[in-house]
Amino acid sequence: MELKIALLPGDGIGPEVTEQAVKCLHAVEEAFNHHFVFTEAHAGAIAIDHTGDPLPEATLQVCKESKVVLFGAIGDPKYDNDPSAKVRPEQGLLKLRKELGLFTNIRPLKVYPSLVDRSPLRPEKVAGCDFTIYRELTGGIYFGKKTLSDDGTVASDLCEYSEKEIGRIAHMAFKAAKARNKKLTLIDKANVLETSRLWRKVVTRIGESYPEVALDFLFVDNAAMQMILNPKQFDVILTENMFGDIISDEASVIGGSIGLLASASVGDGHAMFEPIHGSFPEGAGKNIANPIASILSASMLLDHVGLAEEAATVRAAVDKAIEKNVVTPDLNPDGNYGTDQVGDFIAHSI
Amino acid sequence: MELKIALLPGDGIGPEVTEQAVKCLHAVEEAFNHHFVFTEAHAGAIAIDHTGDPLPEATLQVCKESKVVLFGAIGDPKYDNDPSAKVRPEQGLLKLRKELGLFTNIRPLKVYPSLVDRSPLRPEKVAGCDFTIYRELTGGIYFGKKTLSDDGTVASDLCEYSEKEIGRIAHMAFKAAKARNKKLTLIDKANVLETSRLWRKVVTRIGESYPEVALDFLFVDNAAMQMILNPKQFDVILTENMFGDIISDEASVIGGSIGLLASASVGDGHAMFEPIHGSFPEGAGKNIANPIASILSASMLLDHVGLAEEAATVRAAVDKAIEKNVVTPDLNPDGNYGTDQVGDFIAHSI
Numbered sequence A, B: 001m002e003l004k005i006a007l008l009p010g011d012g013i014g015p016e017v018t019e020q021a022v023k024c025l026h027a028v029e030e031a032f033n034h035h036f037v038f039t040e041a042h043a044g045a046i047a048i049d050h051t052g053d054p055l056p057e058a059t060l061q062v063c064k065e066s067k068v069v070l071f072g073a074i075g076d077p078k079y080d081n082d083p084s085a086k087v088r089p090e091q092g093l094l095k096l097r098k099e100l101g102l103f104t105n106i107r108p109l110k111v112y113p114s115l116v117d118r119s120p121l122r123p124e125k126v127a128g129c130d131f132t133i134y135r136e137l138t139g140g141i142y143f144g145k146k147t148l149s150d151d152g153t154v155a156s157d158l159c160e161y162s163e164k165e166i167g168r169i170a171h172m173a174f175k176a177a178k179a180r181n182k183k184l185t186l187i188d189k190a191n192v193l194e195t196s197r198l199w200r201k202v203v204t205r206i207g208e209s210y211p212e213v214a215l216d217f218l219f220v221d222n223a224a225m226q227m228i229l230n231p232k233q234f235d236v237i238l239t240e241n242m243f244g245d246i247i248s249d250e251a252s253v254i255g256g257s258i259g260l261l262a263s264a265s266v267g268d269g270h271a272m273f274e275p276i277h278g279s280f281p282e283g284a285g286k287n288i289a290n291p292i293a294s295i296l297s298a299s300m301l302l303d304h305v306g307l308a309e310e311a312a313t314v315r316a317a318v319d320k321a322i323e324k325n326v327v328t329p330d331l332n333p334d335g336n337y338g339t340d341q342v343g344d345f346i347a348h349s350i
């Protein structure tokens, strides 16, 4: 297969981990006789440094010309505590999601048996946890109208959702649930928000076409508790953009290994794959960043383009590294493996 | 002291637990020679059943005539899964907060050493945890304009904040931090929301008048992780209404004893005190509900009206019950104490 892949390594540890994922994709090319064409471009703080724009037109163009994007991480502390900054790295990410129409963010969460002891939760709470979050990514309060009064004393953000926006991601989530354990949990705040009531209505109606899937509802405050009290109850979670941001990050730490979690952001045409960890600027350039989340993002990419066997091979190579403890210091503080070595080991296993 | 107290037991286990708190307040009256005048009124599902209105005018009147309100819990499953219901119990609570101007919700969270083993988190994560959350309660997306298009396909909720709304709660939070461990953490989403940027600006400016308090910021998604990874880092948390709803519920479970957590909702004139647990309808009428959260709410009430010694006496009586394991089944499944017995024990200890 010939495939164009846009590479956006971004900031902080982004470039280092993406490099390892690319190594693994090269290994897949060789082993399975494919041809991947990588085109690299700047996004985030590094793009601001070069061009003043977190998502330069050239970068957007590269992404639009590729079916799939492999993304590293963006963000730099120099922009974080300046709420008045006009240009911020995150704007690049948000614009990219919108421009590519990536309306669904998918985050699988599986707790590795050998890592259960690293969880901040009691082992019996998390052992066997296996669920996926479907977060709406191009609507809601993230993209609604924002206002600031002329005197700067009153601000507002509008959260808006249409039946169409809810319906398209709901179908994806129901399909996923049907292929998994047949349970879908909608997280909302229908006792307070009009948008949540619309979500509940639309999702309930769509659920009628998926009679084999059991649908239930959780208010977001209760969901934040359930994620700690009993995360094993979840199979597929569906939620809107802002709640998804919070709940999926909460979920990401219960496994004790955020450096292992990958995500896909998909739409009708394009798709982007990225580790869920951030740019971790303090760790940049030290060869300590865990490349596995980025490598698993690459395996989601392969799955997305129909290369299921190739994707499974990458996952098996990752499993082997974890099993043999060929992992970075976040997972094994006494080990001797850097970002590079872990990437090499996995690439060689492919 | 003569004090008028409005009693709103509400739904589910609300009446049972409130009864125990009233018992304890009677014990305080006797022991300290005070005179409390209780006026009971309906709110929530029970009020809908009686009058069709979750907050009847008569109830509101009783509350307005009392400086303080002791609240039980509201909510009934028969209203929960009907997003189209025009009347819902929660509307009563929201209206009450707004009408009484209860703009600050205060939730202290202290992990009892003897209950550390009940936490879903590893004991070392939570032992010694002691922080307080200040959640804005009468603004933001809860009370902003809501719309639903005529054809029912597009919905919106507006999140709005003014400098004034942010300033008044920020001062309360800074004062609390000054009297505690001198750290204030603002939780927001300033990398996305205009309202969050206003929060950051106003809180930063107000912070200059509290030089002894260290101010820091956390994005809400990161906060949801930090609450699990390292909850001991917190002293006073300040946040807006919706984020506060989610983060404070998340925080409430890390101690392993949601039945022990009380809250105060205060404004310029009135104040309301309530357990943070809900109406737990499945537990109603079984004499199994933990009355301690309601009793501790009564102690916060006493503190609020300046009866510090009385409040401390109530807290000491609660500590004694926990120490002697005179607690309901949620804390000691092998024990023989019902809601009633625990209330009696604590009231007698006062």
Ligand SMILES: CC(C)[C@H](C(=O)O)[C@@H](O)C(=O)O
Residues within 6 Å of the ligand: A090, A093, A094, A245, B191, B192, B221
């Ligand atoms: C960087 C930020 C804008 C982004 C978001 O809030 O969506 C991030 O937290 C994420 O979840 O991908």
Ligand SMILES: CC(C)[C@H](C(=O)O)[C@@H](O)C(=O)O
Residues within 6 Å of the ligand: A191, A192, A221, B090, B093, B094, B245
């Ligand atoms: C019942 C509901 C409207 C309420 C809220 O969201 O504020 C509750 O969850 C709370 O936190 O007191």
